[in-house]
Amino acid sequence: MLINRSHTAHLLKRLIVSALLFLALQSNLPAASLPAGYERSLEQAAKTINQDKQNRALQASLNMPVNRNFAWENAVVANVVSQYWEAYPDRRSELITAAKGHFPNFTPSQDPLFLASASPYQSTGLHPSSQYIQPSLQKYRGQQFVNTADLFHPKAATHKAKYPFEGNDPFEGFNRGVFYFNAKFDKYFFIPITDLYQFVTPDFVETGIHNVFNNIGEITSFGNEILQLKLDDALKTFLRFGINTTLGLGGFVDVATEMGLPEDKEDFGQTLGYWGVGEGPYIVIPIFGPSNLRDGTGLIVDTLAFAYVDPLTLDSYRSDHLAIYGIQAVDIRASIDYRYHISGSPFEYEIVRYLISKKRTLDILK
Amino acid sequence: MARISGITGIIIIGILFTFRASFADYNYPINNPLAATIVGTPSTMKGILPSDIGVQERTLPILAEKKAPDGLWYNRDLKYSVALQDNKAPLVFVIAGTGASYSSQKMKVLQKNFYKAGYHVVNISSPSHSNFIVSASQGSVPGNLWIDAIDLHKVMVRIQQTLIGQADINGYSVSGYSLGGSHAAFVSAYDSQVKHFNFQKVLLINPAVNLYNSTAILDGMLDNSPYGSEGGVERLLSEVFETIVESFEREDFTEFSEDFLYLAYKEKRPTNAEMAALIGVSFRLSASNMIFTSDVMSKSGFIYPKDEEFGVTTSTTPYLGRLATVNFKTYISDLFFPHFKSLYPEITLQKLIFGSSLNAIENHIRGNPKFSLVTNADDIILAPGELSYLQSLFAGRAWIFPNGGHCGNLEHKDVLEAISSALRTTGKS
Numbered sequence: 001m002l003i004n005r006s007h008t009a010h011l012l013k014r015l016i017v018s019a020l021l022f023l024a025l026q027s028n029l030p031a032a033s034l035p036a037g038y039e040r041s042l043e044q045a046a047k048t049i050n051q052d053k054q055n056r057a058l059q060a061s062l063n064m065p066v067n068r069n070f071a072w073e074n075a076v077v078a079n080v081v082s083q084y085w086e087a088y089p090d091r092r093s094e095l096i097t098a099a100k101g102h103f104p105n106f107t108p109s110q111d112p113l114f115l116a117s118a119s120p121y122q123s124t125g126l127h128p129s130s131q132y133i134q135p136s137l138q139k140y141r142g143q144q145f146v147n148t149a150d151l152f153h154p155k156a157a158t159h160k161a162k163y164p165f166e167g168n169d170p171f172e173g174f175n176r177g178v179f180y181f182n183a184k185f186d187k188y189f190f191i192p193i194t195d196l197y198q199f200v201t202p203d204f205v206e207t208g209i210h211n212v213f214n215n216i217g218e219i220t221s222f223g224n225e226i227l228q229l230k231l232d233d234a235l236k237t238f239l240r241f242g243i244n245t246t247l248g249l250g251g252f253v254d255v256a257t258e259m260g261l262p263e264d265k266e267d268f269g270q271t272l273g274y275w276g277v278g279e280g281p282y283i284v285i286p287i288f289g290p291s292n293l294r295d296g297t298g299l300i301v302d303t304l305a306f307a308y309v310d311p312l313t314l315d316s317y318r319s320d321h322l323a324i325y326g327i328q329a330v331d332i333r334a335s336i337d338y339r340y341h342i343s344g345s346p347f348e349y350e351i352v353r354y355l356i357s358k359k360r361t362l363d364i365l366k
Numbered sequence: 367m368a369r370i371s372g373i374t375g376i377i378i379i380g381i382l383f384t385f386r387a388s389f390a391d392y393n394y395p396i397n398n399p400l401a402a403t404i405v406g407t408p409s410t411m412k413g414i415l416p417s418d419i420g421v422q423e424r425t426l427p428i429l430a431e432k433k434a435p436d437g438l439w440y441n442r443d444l445k446y447s448v449a450l451q452d453n454k455a456p457l458v459f460v461i462a463g464t465g466a467s468y469s470s471q472k473m474k475v476l477q478k479n480f481y482k483a484g485y486h487v488v489n490i491s492s493p494s495h496s497n498f499i500v501s502a503s504q505g506s507v508p509g510n511l512w513i514d515a516i517d518l519h520k521v522m523v524r525i526q527q528t529l530i531g532q533a534d535i536n537g538y539s540v541s542g543y544s545l546g547g548s549h550a551a552f553v554s555a556y557d558s559q560v561k562h563f564n565f566q567k568v569l570l571i572n573p574a575v576n577l578y579n580s581t582a583i584l585d586g587m588l589d590n591s592p593y594g595s596e597g598g599v600e601r602l603l604s605e606v607f608e609t610i611v612e613s614f615e616r617e618d619f620t621e622f623s624e625d626f627l628y629l630a631y632k633e634k635r636p637t638n639a640e641m642a643a644l645i646g647v648s649f650r651l652s653a654s655n656m657i658f659t660s661d662v663m664s665k666s667g668f669i670y671p672k673d674e675e676f677g678v679t680t681s682t683t684p685y686l687g688r689l690a691t692v693n694f695k696t697y698i699s700d701l702f703f704p705h706f707k708s709l710y711p712e713i714t715l716q717k718l719i720f721g722s723s724l725n726a727i728e729n730h731i732r733g734n735p736k737f738s739l740v741t742n743a744d745d746i747i748l749a750p751g752e753l754s755y756l757q758s759l760f761a762g763r764a765w766i767f768p769n770g771g772h773c774g775n776l777e778h779k780d781v782l783e784a785i786s787s788a789l790r791t792t793g794k795s
Contacts, residue, residue: 165600166683176679183440341440344467344497345655346662347686358607 038095041080042102049103077106165350167357168292169282178284179349183340185287194334208252210335213328214263215244215251219309220302224266228274236261264366268305269298273364282353287329290356392767394775399744400641401631402774408628413779415478419449423469426524429502432663437676441500441659444521445469449477449487454534456566457486458789459522461553463544463773465652467491472543475777476571476785480541483786486533488525492546493517494652496659506663507705508656509577509698511722515552522553523562539567539789543773544747545580547573548724551737555727568737569788572745572773575756576723579749581649581694588646589693591639599650599690602643609634645746654689657697658682668701724759731759738763738788740781742770763788 081099088095099106169175198206218241225234240256240263248255257263272294273279280293291299341348393411396402425443428434434442446468458480462473468489480487491498493514499506503517522540529535540563542550547570554568574580588594593602609630636644658669665672669685669692703715720726731737739760743753757764765784767775775781 165686169683172681172683173679176681180678342467342469344441344445344491344495346438346496346658347655347682350683350686362610 038080038098042077042099045077045080046102077103165347165354167282167350167353168280169353171281171283175282175284176349178286179290179352181286182284182289186340190287190330190333191339194330197330198334206334209327210331211244211248211254212251213331214254215241215248217265218244218263220268220306221264221266223305224268224271224302225264227268227271228266230266233264233266237264237266265363267295267298268301269295269360270364272298273360279357279360282357290352292357292360295360392778392780394767394770394778394780396628396631396771396774397769398638398641399742399746399769399771399774400638400645401636402744402769402771403645403746404641404774405628405631406774407777411779412777413479413782415475415782416482419478419481421447421449421474421477423447424528426501426521426528429520429524431504432506434500435662435676436678437680437682438496438500438659438662439678441497444491444501445497446491446521446525447477447489448525448529448533449481450529450533451481451484451486454536455484455486456537456539457488457529457533457535458539458541458567459488459490459525459550459553461490461518461540461542461546461549462492462495463542463546464492464494464649465656466544466546467495467497472773472776475782476541476543479782479785480789483789485539485789486529486535488522490518490521490525493549494545494656496655499656499659499663503663505705505709507660507666507702509702509722510706510718511548511552511577512556512726514549515556518549518553519556519560519562526563537566538563539569540565541567541569541571541785541789542573543571543776545574545577547571548575548577551724551727551731554736555730558730566736567789568734569785570737570739570741570760571776571785572741572747573724573739573756574747575752576719576725576749578698578719578722579752580747581653581698583747583749584646584649585693585695586646587642588650591643591646593643593647596691598643599647602647606644650690650693653694653697654686654692657689657692657701658685660697661701664701664705666701666705668697724755728759735763738765740765740767740784740788742767742772742775744769744771746772 077099081095096106201209218237222234222237222241225231225237240261243256243259243261244251244254247253254263269291277294279295282290282292283296284290285296288299343351345351394402395408395411396405423445424447425445428442429444460473460476460480462468462470466473468491473489477487477489492508493499493503494508498517498521499508502521503514505513508514526538540550540553541547550568551570551573554565557563557565588598591598593599660666661668662670662676669688670676698719699715703718706713706718724731737760739756741753741756741764743766745753748756753766757766765788767781767784769775770778770781
């Protein structure tokens with residue numbers, strides 16, 4: 001056995017405790033009832049609208065020009081609804097129903113905030129529509145959507161979405177800066193090294209090295225499968241590790257896949273996700289790339305746990321640490337096809353953010 | 367191994383016994399043009415293409431006069447790719463479809479197919495692709511096919527100059543799929559005036575006849591669907607994602623491929639409205655890239671404030687969100703038309719729309735033996751009457767397959783064979 005039993009038990013205990021802590025955090029959600037203030041706000045909105053109607057009637061009777069957009073009433077109501085929209089994600093239909101009780105013509109949509117700028121695109125004519133778009137955008141520019149209680153809510157990323165492809169990204173400015181750095185780092189350093197590595201290494205050696213790292217990674221997968229109580233998968237991973245380490249010459253050849261035991265990677269981020277921890281805010285990690293608070297935490301836990309268990313007794317080869325991590329980094333980069341900005345899209349940041357989130361959700365479901 | 371040689375055998379027999387013009391065994395399996403457009407070609411029916419043709423990714427330093435803002439730094443150089451033959455050979459320029467880059471899946475397939483047919487191949491992104499708008503477009507407002515063609519022509523001349531001494535070239539041809547097909551025709555028309563390349567062959571694959579009609583069809587697929595309202599795009603994407611998750615769980619699939627899509631389609635049988643919405647969303651996303659880039663570069667102030675810096679940390683998320691509800695028609699009326707109106711005060715919207723249809727260069731195409739066409743009778747981007755217009759325009763030089771939707775059958779062996787034949791021969795009966 002490569003894994004020290006008492007260490008594992010100790011680790012297990014610690015991880016379960018922290019997992020429980022995360023779960024406890026989640027139950028700390030807003031109470032589920034509409035506040036009295038909501039009704040009052042709606043009544044206030046009704047007064048405002050009535051007042052405005054009277055003003056307009058007066059203006060009209062005095063032959064004054066009446067400048068009132070038909071969508072204005074809707075916007076007033078939407079403004080009220082939107083104040084409660086974020087705090088009561090599970091009761092939105094009730095918010096809408098209550099609003100409709102006062103304003104039968106109120107047009108609900110998935111996001112009342114949008115109603116404030118009700119559809120300038122219906123019939124645009126031949127004039128620049130920027131004049132319609134700017135004010136509503138100004139509203140969101142620089143605004144930070146942080147609510148720490150929500151950080152780990154499973155739906156934190158989705159229930160805040162105001163636009164397609166929007167993520168839970170309170171640190172967007174920082175993240176974009178790191179994204180830019182990573183793109184440049186990739187272009188001028190990482191990819192040239194990866195290309196060189198792929199050029200000088202014969203294909204079978206490259207695959208072999210990739211397999212060796214994957215084989216070592218089975219230890220992490222095994223631990224996390226246990227933590228997710230996926231005992232079948234854990235057994236498979238255990239067998240894979242055993243077969244590839246012996247028959248596969250220390251993991252150099254992936255014999256197990258040939259024998260019908262495909263790889264199934266599990267990390268601590270997935271374990272947290274499995275137990276219901278939400279992904280938390282999006283974080284772009286320097287060099288490593290896009291992640292989120294949950295998976296970034298998971299990465300640290302996995303790394304620390306690996307070092308703690310020290311299955312390879314790396315401690316005896318201290319001087320080689322850096323070289324091994326370096327080769328591993330290059331191996332990982334070489335195995336990912338993604339190249340920054342190959343799409344040319346000005347929205348690549350959003351698309352990566354969206355797809356990473358979806359991919360991780362898929363990983364957790366598998 | 368036995369299976370592969372079996373398929374090769376069938377294809378060799380097929381090539382020996384099938385007369386070029388009649389694809390009697392054409393067996394593309396999807397008769398719903400929307401499904402065909404999404405699913406593509408199942409792997410067993412694909413033509414066999416070389417796996418490695420030594421494609422080189424290259425860049426041209428910026429051609430456009432305007433300097434791109436920092437937020438678009440990655441698009442300052444024009445990216446393209448070349449695949450060169452070792453010996454003397456003709457060269458074909460291939461132009462990508464709406465919003466697509468030189469390295470899109472369809473472009474890679476065409477590059478391999480033309481290379482296999484003995485051509486040097488140069489793949490160029492669509493003038494509607496962000497990289498092209500930033501690096502190679504003089505006006506930064508794509509969609510005027512004549513202006514786009516001039517930009518494309520300049521790029522082609524520059525690439526031709528870089529190839530001196532690298533490739534032995536005897537003659538030039540031009541091709542493209544979708545909007546790229548229409549662009550190829552306009553490039554040829556422009557070249558017939560400046561007489562630079564004197565193209566030997568011009569091949570249009572699933573082209574648009576009238577840009578405005580085709581984009582209106584694609585706009586409508588989303589706008590008229592249950593997902594056409596505010597928030598619809600987000601909803602549709604999550605539903606698609608859920609479907610993928612379900613299928614993954616049930617089918618034990620590990621990769622996302624055409625075969626996966628085909629099985630998922632056969633099993634799920636999505637409604638036409640759902641599939642149309644999906645195509646509409648895909649078009650809306652490429653249009654969003656195009657409109658935003660064009661707006662920033664031309665400083666039109668259509669969606670991005672014209673006097674505001676666009677830097678590397680500027681958030682684009684709100685603009686992407688707004689663009690989910692901006693259709694191509696709005697782009698034409700609110701950005702495209704004002705832009706050209708300011709340059710040519712006499713111009714009308716009708717004239718601009720006419721100028722972006724094949725009708726505008728009909729005299730150049732009709733009866734011109736260098737032109738040929740490969741398309742499908744059920745191509746979804748053709749408006750009523752446009753298929754018969756294409757048939758009359760390309761009389762005797764058209765390969766029209768009965769089904770395949772918009773480029774859905776592009777990788778089918780018969781279609782790839784038709785594409786190669788179209789470049790080889792001077793016409794068919």
